Amino acid sequence: MxxxxxxxxxxxxxxxxxxxxxxxxxxxxxxxxxxxxxxxxxxxxxxxxxxxxxxxxxxxxxxxxxxxxxxxxxxxxxxxxxxxxxxxxxxxxxxxxxxxxxxxxxxxxxxxTGADAGRARMQRGVVLHYRGRYDEAVRDYGHAIDIAQRDGDLLLEARARNNRGLLNAHRGTVGGADDLSRAAAVFHGLGLDLAAADARWNGGPAR
Missing domain, CATH: 1.25.40.10 (Tetratricopeptide repeat domain)
Structure with a gap:
């Protein structure tokens, strides 16, 4: 049926x-x-x-x-x-x-394709991150964010921004704090308060 x-x-x-x-x-x-x-x-x-x-x-x-x-x-x-x-x-x-x-x-x-490919790019970014291949990880996170914005997938964008922001914050690269702040705001808007708190924690103490 x-x-x-x-x-x-x-x-x-x-x-x-x-x-x-x-x-x-x-x-x-x-x-x-x-x-x-x-x-x-x-x-x-x-x-x-x-x-x-x-x-x-x-x-x-x-x-x-x-x-x-x-x-x-x-x-x-x-x-x-x-x-x-x-x-x-x-x-x-x-x-x-x-x-x-x-x-x-x-x-x-x-x-x-589409958002599916964006999620896969983010997952591969996570794996590359774990393997210490940071530049490649940042590129895959960036591809995931681009796809998420094009397809209107807020959850994917927030997750990819959180991951990219955390990696860049640890490397001292510009843009990490902005990614984490934006990820926290999106998570909060989606009702994912634990994820929002995690993103805020990754961003360090407020100044």
Missing amino acids: PGSTDAGAGTAMAALDTVQRCPREAIAIAQRVLAASTADDDERSTADRAIGLALRELNDLPGALRHLRRAVRTAGTARTRALAQMSLGYVLANAGRTAAALRAVTDALPQL
Whole structure:
């Protein structure tokens, strides 16, 4: 039934959208998708991706990697597989496996366009940041910000600005404080108060 498929896709995306606000709720939503007999391969992949990212928020990296690898394996389309690879790369980097992370995100990029490509650019920037390849990381963050502004993706812009601002602040490069201030304002406007506080903290004490 088309209606059932549309509902499953919407529920899987709702799980993804809930990850940062409430990771435990995101897991519960995604588990309902996985339990549904009507869910297709892309819906199941998206649900596993949501669980993986939520477990990363809860500091369960082995669990996160397990679900994200399954998300890559079960994806039904190239785009969904690439999105899962992007998230897998991010968590691999968190686990200290930066070479594998860079391969995963770089392999995903050719399959992605628009805001998807912007998120992948940001994730690759994070991996390059972890590997100490700072100039390349700043370039990828910049590409992500450009795409986010073009597509009106405020959350992507805030995340990329926070990452670029933190890197430039640590390097003493001009523009870091402005990026962090703008990221905090956008996070606050989106109701992501914890992320806003983190961006303000990254910017250091107010002067």
